[in-house]
Amino acid sequence: TKNETRLHDMGYELIEPYIGLKKKIMVRNTNCECGRSWKTTPERIFSGRSFCKPCNDDKKRTRFTEHNKVRHEESLKHLDALSAYRKHTRVLTEQTYRLHSNVINPDNHPRGRSGIDGAYHLDHIYSVQYCFYHGVPPEICAHKDNLQMIPWKVNATKWKIPTFVIPDIIKPFVSTNEKYSLFYKAVTDTFPTVGFIKNHIIHDGEAPYSIPLYDDNSKTGIMFLAFDDFVEQKLGTKSYLRKMKEAALKHDVNIIFVYEDEWNNSELVLKKLKHQLKLSTNRIFARKCVIREVDTVSDFLNTHHIQGSDTSHIKLGAFYNDKLVAVMTFTKPRKFMNKDTKVKGVWELSRFASDTNHIVVGIASRLLAYFKRNYDWQEIYSYADMRWSNGNTYNQLGFEYAGVTSQNYHYIVDNKRKHRWGYRKNVLGTLFPEQFDSNKTEYQNMLDMGYDRVWDCGHFKYVITNK
Numbered sequence: 001t002k003n004e005t006r007l008h009d010m011g012y013e014l015i016e017p018y019i020g021l022k023k024k025i026m027v028r029n030t031n032c033e034c035g036r037s038w039k040t041t042p043e044r045i046f047s048g049r050s051f052c053k054p055c056n057d058d059k060k061r062t063r064f065t066e067h068n069k070v071r072h073e074e075s076l077k078h079l080d081a082l083s084a085y086r087k088h089t090r091v092l093t094e095q096t097y098r099l100h101s102n103v104i105n106p107d108n109h110p111r112g113r114s115g116i117d118g119a120y121h122l123d124h125i126y127s128v129q130y131c132f133y134h135g136v137p138p139e140i141c142a143h144k145d146n147l148q149m150i151p152w153k154v155n156a157t158k159w160k161i162p163t164f165v166i167p168d169i170i171k172p173f174v175s176t177n178e179k180y181s182l183f184y185k186a187v188t189d190t191f192p193t194v195g196f197i198k199n200h201i202i203h204d205g206e207a208p209y210s211i212p213l214y215d216d217n218s219k220t221g222i223m224f225l226a227f228d229d230f231v232e233q234k235l236g237t238k239s240y241l242r243k244m245k246e247a248a249l250k251h252d253v254n255i256i257f258v259y260e261d262e263w264n265n266s267e268l269v270l271k272k273l274k275h276q277l278k279l280s281t282n283r284i285f286a287r288k289c290v291i292r293e294v295d296t297v298s299d300f301l302n303t304h305h306i307q308g309s310d311t312s313h314i315k316l317g318a319f320y321n322d323k324l325v326a327v328m329t330f331t332k333p334r335k336f337m338n339k340d341t342k343v344k345g346v347w348e349l350s351r352f353a354s355d356t357n358h359i360v361v362g363i364a365s366r367l368l369a370y371f372k373r374n375y376d377w378q379e380i381y382s383y384a385d386m387r388w389s390n391g392n393t394y395n396q397l398g399f400e401y402a403g404v405t406s407q408n409y410h411y412i413v414d415n416k417r418k419h420r421w422g423y424r425k426n427v428l429g430t431l432f433p434e435q436f437d438s439n440k441t442e443y444q445n446m447l448d449m450g451y452d453r454v455w456d457c458g459h460f461k462y463v464i465t466n467k
Helices: 002-009 042-046 053-077 079-104 128-133 152-160 176-190 240-250 262-276 298-304 363-374 392-396 425-431 442-448
Strands: 012-014 025-029 037-040 120-124 147-151 197-204 207-215 220-225 254-259 283-285 290-293 314-320 323-331 346-354 359-361 379-385 400-404 409-413 416-419 453-455 459-465
Touching (some): 147 152, 176 220, 197 240, 207 240
Antiparallel strands (some): 120 147, 197 207
């Protein structure tokens, strides 16, 4: 076949016959002197992600051995200091536990040694050794926010599990580079079956953009946004993410941008990524669900929607075996979105979320159909956040594309994004009476007070009209 010829031309000998682009076969690289063979897919060879695996493994083992040797020698130098740090931190940790046991151990789990059934350990979320080598004072390491109760078996294997969330008390001691490493390691460790391409390049005219993690199967890119690197003063522009998103869409790629504070809810982010990567297997069919209006959906939205709860007027829920599995909410036009709040028959589809543990097939269509049948409406409009979405759901629901909104910004306050509406110039004088300067713009005032802003990509707007 053409692909077999291509493999031979690249210097690969097929020990097993070619059976498909994505099927693993035994190969040998004739350009490598070792003469050893290994299993891989032709697709990985063509994309430049497969060389001589046995030789590559040898190099990894050598690097690992050398790295451990250096670490061991380094640890010996600090052995006495680390021992004293451990001892001091242990004393402070017990003092903290006595003062705040109701917060650290609200369920009153029994403490005990390893090997005892039902025993729990008082554990440092970021380990004592980590804190020592990163210059974290003992009183910060022993702070209640860095303590948790976990079963002894979990504590014994904790080193195998990627650390997702950095406690706020520890964040000042974690470098920006380490935040990126923790995020990308967590994603690749959580989805080991995905053949991620690292630093995948896309072009928009002369401008190249590098996507840190890319999955060709689902055409999905993933990019982490640390505040230190993506505030306006650091980037020097407000349109970088917008231009990168537009370039990705031209290549039929849905790139997802995850801001630093969103990663505080790492469990939800990983579940949303799992859905985007088309890895969810638990399916529920919409025809088996019961649709009805519900009083509150805040808990469901906070658990399953990246933006959390809203202040909607109509809340529809889909129930499967009496369990809420999907939600769609509708609100009247909002003033701060520059909408006429007195117009009748116009609704905004504010939130749609399904249980992130399942794929609820066709449920968005059923929820929208229920709303159309049971409520007075002339027009429904909605927005899809370009940082997460490519708008496909709205196209499938019969909405008409109505353009892209301008970009919006949030201020970074206490290491979290805060909507600009709460920091308008006419309220800054009340918030910061001593520092506020009426002769300066809103943004200049915020910069003077030490607050920079980050920009989103804008939103796709979709509209459906009752004809």
